[in-house]
Amino acid sequence: MSILSVLGLILVGLHFGIPGVYFSYLRRQVNRSWNLHADPGYLPMVVVIVPTYNEEEMIVRKLDNLDEQTYPHDSLSIIVADDASEDKTRSLIDGWIQAHPKSHLTFMSQQKRTGKMPMVLSVLKKLDPKTELIILTDADAFWNKEAVSNGARYFADPIVGVVTGSIQYEEHGDSQEKTYRGFYNILRVAESKIFATPVHNGPFLAIRMSAFEKFGLPDFAGIDDSALGSFMAFAGLRAIQVDDVSVVEPSRGSLFRRKTRRANRLILNFSNTRKNAERLGLYKRTSFEQIWRMESWLHLFNPWLLLLGALLMAVDVVSGRGFRLALLSLTVGLVLFILPLYRTWIAQQFYLIVARLRSFVTHDITWRR
């Protein structure tokens, strides 16, 4: 038996053991109470913001979907913020507005593309001061009819700053995505019940307007959905993923690109958001701190234990010294690929490692489909 194999095995054991302990702890938290005063009678003024860039395939279905919300229409308006789309998006939106003259839809567009978050931030500066809640959403995301009604009621409690929806897997999508979502929804909701989750979803991200007045617009580089939620959590507000707002995001474009983009954003969130909150003097210590520490570890460092451990064992196999132990472990590691959750987990580690390497080289997360 060689020392390298034993060390490798320990690293791999920690790689699976640390999240294993955390997840089994969270699993027991998922059924606890929200410890919040949610009130279905609370009906704030809501503005839904849909940033778009070349969304001709999805935009009509998206607007129809928003039109079906059960929330009182007098308290709900929609802003589509189009960023110099080069396809039929703009004319489709104009057509939709003409066909729905009673809808509360405002169409904004600009000539030069600035990117999703910069455009959203500029829209926020121009909002009607009566707006109490904004909901950011992607054009390729479809909500349950009760999404706004269900999401809004949590804001009856002033401690709530952000509510994000749970992403559901679409019937005919790929099974890896399904496993990934089912698993993470449980974790995110459990973290949210404890205090807040650091991961938030572009398909539905509701934010209390007064939080921006209090803490300022989070106008820093790399800001995205998760960073916005984490930022509010550091400022002392609950930023929660709830299970009664569900969104479907049909998969489109290359899976690899989508996954690496998602991983890139998470890496940037975990490397920067806390520093930003501290820099602005907004940091408040809550039980979010422990969640953040664990999730930072899981995103920034934990994937490397697996890589390093596997490499050490591979060295032993090749050199023939710890041959049997290393070969056995590596074989078990490969056989486990028949389990979907394991497969998804390993793929996720791979994306996180690639994204972390990328983050040292470039901070560019410009959108590409």
Ligand code: GDP
């Ligand atoms: P995902 O976050 O990986 O799912 O990326 P998507 O391609 O679904 O983009 C999320 C949302 O942002 C969609 O509604 C896009 O149309 C929109 N979007 C992407 N790029 C831009 C941009 O440059 N400007 C604006 N305003 N919206 C954009």
Ligand code: MN
């Ligand atoms: Mn999308």
